[in-house]
Amino acid sequence: MTVAYLNGEFQQLEDIRISPLDRGFLFADGVYEVIPVYSGRLFRADAHLQRLERSLAAIRIEDSLGRDGWHALVEELVERNGGGYQALYLQVTRGAAPRDHAFPAGVSPTVFAMTRTIDSDPHSPALHAVIRPDIRWSRCDIKSVALLGNVLLRQEAQDAGAAEAIMIRDGVLTEGTATNVFVVGGDGLRTPPKSAHILGGITRDLLIELCHDADIDCREEPITEAELRGAEEIWVTSSTKEVVPVVRLDGDPVGAGVPGPQWQRVHGLFQDFKRRLVRGDVD
Numbered sequence: 001m002t003v004a005y006l007n008g009e010f011q012q013l014e015d016i017r018i019s020p021l022d023r024g025f026l027f028a029d030g031v032y033e034v035i036p037v038y039s040g041r042l043f044r045a046d047a048h049l050q051r052l053e054r055s056l057a058a059i060r061i062e063d064s065l066g067r068d069g070w071h072a073l074v075e076e077l078v079e080r081n082g083g084g085y086q087a088l089y090l091q092v093t094r095g096a097a098p099r100d101h102a103f104p105a106g107v108s109p110t111v112f113a114m115t116r117t118i119d120s121d122p123h124s125p126a127l128h129a130v131i132r133p134d135i136r137w138s139r140c141d142i143k144s145v146a147l148l149g150n151v152l153l154r155q156e157a158q159d160a161g162a163a164e165a166i167m168i169r170d171g172v173l174t175e176g177t178a179t180n181v182f183v184v185g186g187d188g189l190r191t192p193p194k195s196a197h198i199l200g201g202i203t204r205d206l207l208i209e210l211c212h213d214a215d216i217d218c219r220e221e222p223i224t225e226a227e228l229r230g231a232e233e234i235w236v237t238s239s240t241k242e243v244v245p246v247v248r249l250d251g252d253p254v255g256a257g258v259p260g261p262q263w264q265r266v267h268g269l270f271q272d273f274k275r276r277l278v279r280g281d282v283d
């Protein structure tokens with residue numbers, strides 16, 4: 001049984017009811033966030049909540065809770081669901097109103113949160129990916145619930161026997177359908193710079209920080225499709241996947257076709273960060 005949250009009240013997830021006039025349902029007019037919880041401790045809670053605030057501001061939805069309100073909500077939800085290992089999902093929409101594209105007046109946002117349990121060790125299995133054109137809109141930096149492009153491309157990946165689609169826009173790599181991408185090649189370790197065409201991933205940012213602290217050169221630079229195809233190593237990152245090596249791209253092996261030495265090292269740094277988080281040494 002999962003305890004969820006809707007507009008100020010904690011309830012069983014299966015008892016939650018949302019209006020069919022909710023603009024999240026009618027227009028995908030809303031934003032979301034996913035925060036992993038390891039042994040009851042939230043992973044980079046402030047960074048996630050800051051990104052939620054940024055997404056809300058970008059689509060002009062008022063943040064009715066504020067940072068302290070969000071902290072209190074997520075901590076209570078984790079506790080009510082027994083701590084441990086969870087993925088918290090938060091969603092805010094513009095609220096329920098008669099269907100009309102323009103913003104409705106005097107309507108309160110819908111604030112929803114739920115959680116699911118996750119493995120304490122996801123084992124980061126290697127995955128296969130395909131390359132696809134980035135068919136999404138031009139504000140991918142907003143963590144919007146309008147994910148149809150991502151959904152269609154992820155299904156194309158699955159239909160091709162792969163687990164992720166890595167997207168190309170104007171000849172350069174943007175990101176995966178639900179992941180950021182790191183590439184090791186002749187030019188060292190790189191990831192695309194932040195822009196309106198990618199989501200600024202919290203895991204991505206942490207990885208850059210961990211590389212910096214370990215004196216590993218990691219540059220934020222554009223990566224061409226040819227560089228992606230010729231990479232020695234490719235990794236995808238996200239809050240729920242962590243850091244996962246891509247061992248086949250469009251059916252061809254990436255490097256030696258097995259997780260590479262750079263991934264082994266950075267994966268080790270990430271797992272060490274998680275251990276420190278669980279001990280309460282970092283957040």
Ligand SMILES: Cc1ncc(COP(=O)(O)O)c(C=O)c1O
Pocket residue numbers: 034150175176177178179180198199200201202203204237238239240
């Ligand atoms: C499109 C997209 N890019 C990147 C990411 C990775 O972001 P994070 O590391 O914050 O989970 C996600 C996560 O869901 C995503 O949906």
